[in-house]
Every structure is written in C-alpha cells, then in structure tokens.
C-alpha cells in the first residue's frame with residue numbers, strides 16, 4: 001500500500017503549490033509513479049502540474065445519474081463508475097492525476113461516493129506515494145470521501161486565521177480517530193520578522209512542526225509565467241520541500 005500525503009489549511013496558504021512541489025520532488029527521487037488526487041472542487045493542481053484536465057469525478061457522477069436510464073441490460077452503476085474512473089485518470093510517465101471536481105448537487109450521491117472511494121482505494125496499491133490537495137477546510141476528510149491519510153500537512157501562513165483553521169483541522173482529526181496517522185504543521189511565506197512569534201503560537205497547538213518554506217521569488221515567477229515547476233533550479237522552496245520529505249520518509 002502506498003504512503004499518502006495530504007495537504008490542508010486555510011485558503012491561500014499555498015496548499016496546491018506545496019502539493020505540486022511534493023509530487024515533483026517524489027518523482028525527481030524516482031519514487032513514481034505517484035498518484036495525485038486533486039480534492040479541491042475549485043481544481044487547479046492539474047494546471048500547476050502542467051496538465052489539462054478533461055473530466056472529473058464530479059462529471060462522472062453527473063453522467064451516471066443522467067445515463068442510468070440508458071444503461072444496457074446487465075450494466076450496473078458499479079460497472080459504469082469503474083469504467084468511467086479509468087477514463088478520468090490522467091496518466092503521465094511520472095504521475096497519474098485524479099481530479100475530484102465539483103461535489104454534490106441536488107441528487108443523492110452517497111452510493112456513488114462510496115463506489116468512487118472503493119475504486120480509488122483499489123488503485124492505491126499500484127502506487128508508492130499518493131499526494132492529495134484539499135480545498136480550504138476539510139470537507140472531503142470530514143465527509144470521509146477520502147480514505148485513510150498517513151501524513152497530513154497543515155499549511156499555516158502569517159494570517160492568524162490560518163492558525164484557527166489548523167486548530168479546527170486538529171480537532172476534527174481527533175474526532176475522526178484512526179483515519180489520519182500523522183499530523184504536521186508547515187509554515188509558508190512567513191516574513192522573517194514574524195517567524196519567532198508565529199512559532200510561539202504554533203507551540204500552543206501541540207502538533208509536530210515539520211519546517212518552513214519561505215516566500216520564493218523563483219517559484220512565484222515560474223507560476224506567474226506559466227513555466228513548468230519541474231524546471232525550477234536553485235529554488236529555496238524546492239530545497240525545503242525536499243527536507244520535509246526526508247522527515248516523513250520520502
């Protein structure tokens with residue numbers, strides 16, 4: 001079974017960017033293929049990794065509900081979902097991407113969500129690493145549309161509200177008991193003069209601190225110019241992500 005790393009935290013703290021750097025570092029180390037899951041309904045992990053996403057799990061759910069009347073005899077919802085899921089996986093030589101897309105509409109999706117989870121979990125053993133980006137907050141995790149998480153990286157920046165979000169995530173994870181093995185805090189884009197005070201506040205959270213990623217001009221420019229992040233050279237953010245992966249066994 002692969003080891004999973006999920007990234008969570010307040011909106012705009014850098015979750016998607018850091019998830020992308022984790023994927024690229026794992027593949028740079030030859031630890032691919034990595035399964036990448038974009039669980040943010042406002043999906044953009046694929047884009048930052050340079051992929052065009054054609055179809056999401058949300059699209060598949062809609063399709064099942066629309067097409068169900070036209071299913072050929074003998075075809076079950078499960079068969080349709082399984083076949084559809086294979087179409088959704090965007091494959092590249094180094095990683096495969098599944099984009100969850102929009103969540104639930106008006107219909108009841110519980111059964112479909114269970115099917116999606118079942119089939120995604122069946123994929124997990126084919127990968128050594130699974131990296132998941134989340135929406136701000138922890139909707140997917142709280143509704144258990146995602147399976148067990150080995151390492152949850154909670155991203156905090158110098159907005160104090162991001163610490164409140166971290167706290168809520170920690171509280172939620174306690175309620176979920178066994179579904180998250182290890183929780184960690186990461187700081188991102190924090191100004192030097194604020195670091196000491198922020199570290200004091202993080203101590204109060206009573207959770208392991210994994211490292212700091214400074215604001216990185218090279219990374220910022222690469223994103224602004226749509227340059228592939230895999231080509232970044234001498235990036236402090238990439239260097240720090242690498243140290244963080246060392247700590248969690250990457």
Ligand SMILES: Nc1ncnc2c1ncn2[C@@H]1O[C@H](COP(=O)(O)OP(=O)(O)OP(=O)(O)O)[C@@H](O)[C@H]1O
Nearest residue numbers: 011012013014015016017136214215216219220223
């Ligand atoms: N260490 C960093 N150095 C430079 N720029 C960064 C860094 N981390 C994140 N950014 C930039 O900050 C912005 C927000 O990052 P990102 O989209 O990854 O946040 P997010 O937490 O995923 O946001 P959302 O909650 O909207 O999904 C982006 O423009 C990104 O390029």
Ligand SMILES: [Mg+2]
Nearest residue numbers: 015016017040
């Ligand atoms: Mg994001």
